[in-house]
Amino acid sequence: MDRRLMLRTGLAAVAGSMMSGAAWAVEPDHDVTFVSDFDELWETLRDRYCFFSEKRTDWDRVRAFYRPLARQAQSQEAFAEVLRCTLAELYDPHTALADPPAGSQRLPISDLITEWRNGQAVIIAIASDSAAEAAGLKLDDVILSADDRAISTLAQGLLPRCLTRPDPAARAYALNSAVAGLRGQPRRYRVAPGAAEPREVVLPIRQSSPKPNVDWRRLEEGAGYIAIRSFADDAVTESFDEALAELRDAPGLIIDVRDNGGGDTAVARPIMGRFITETKPYARMRRREGRGLSDFWTETVEPRGPFTYTRPVVVLTNHWSGSMAEGFPMGMRGLGRATIVGTPMMGLGAAVFPITLDRTGLKAQYSAEPVYDMQNRPRWLMQPDIVVLDGADILAAGRRVLAAATA
8 A cells, every 4th residue: 555655646746747847858768668558558549539529638738748657657557557547637437447556546436426516525326235325325425535535635636637628527537536436445435414423434345246147027017127237248148038038928128227337239239139020220330530530320230039029118227327238228219119217327428449558468448439329319418218316216217117108
């Protein structure tokens, strides 16, 4: 921990001197490994990252600021931290190192979601069956500090340094990164619950109980229920087929993709194919082309399976439905085969490409192909058809919508 603290302090000190103009002197020769890999990453995103028009990031300034830090890195761990900070300048949770160093700042995806209200960090969503829920945290609690640092100070220090102008999305990213804490370490908050006295809350590192990627049951009213917790395993499609076979005669079906971090379209698309009788378009996509984006192309789904399920379908979502778990409900709605019920999702709006740096072997991913529905509306702005308030029972809401559809 002390060594990592020194690493972060050292990077901050060098960065601070650069911002004041004190570090622009010519440096002595260094090993070119880290600089070459930095250039590879920076140039790849310059040419292929798809969201520069949505961001306020000056990518040339990012290179001028972080490349000297990469040159000065004394270890691969220190270099990885430089790359983590470089990618954080895009404030895009889908664009990040695959395995950042232990003790570095987590991405802004945790069991808590907060927002700024009148200068206070207010909890607006809490994941079920999480360490935050077990600790007794509640909606509208105010987080005053994290790991003994004022949350405002911590979030300010995590703001991107290379913006052309302020961006509320960057502020939200920095705040939720601060709340997410450090990799491999428990979180310690000082929390003000309403008008009560502030209290200390420690959230340990908690291993979730393993659950199958797909499970299913018949609800009391006869409707079928299938939970899909990942689209990252080819076996999910086979398990879904087994579930659908057992629920074939159900008058309606609920498919639950809450808390699903996503996966591969090659897994999700065959599942969508069980609900149509002819090939249909379900999404549109683009990619980088020069300084802008290409024309749209259309993605389609083909019918599949020994039978087609034609009765009403509801798809459940929450704040922790991400990536392909956003694309699946969007696709089912685009096919005219589902109503989406739940909260807004993660807002991860693109297919990602991987990159492995040639010399260090460090791995990362980046947003490369933005996804849109068939009306060209961006996936990252998608809203459910029926929005459920935070803290309300999403499954109960989905059952009511399905009951009305099957009545």
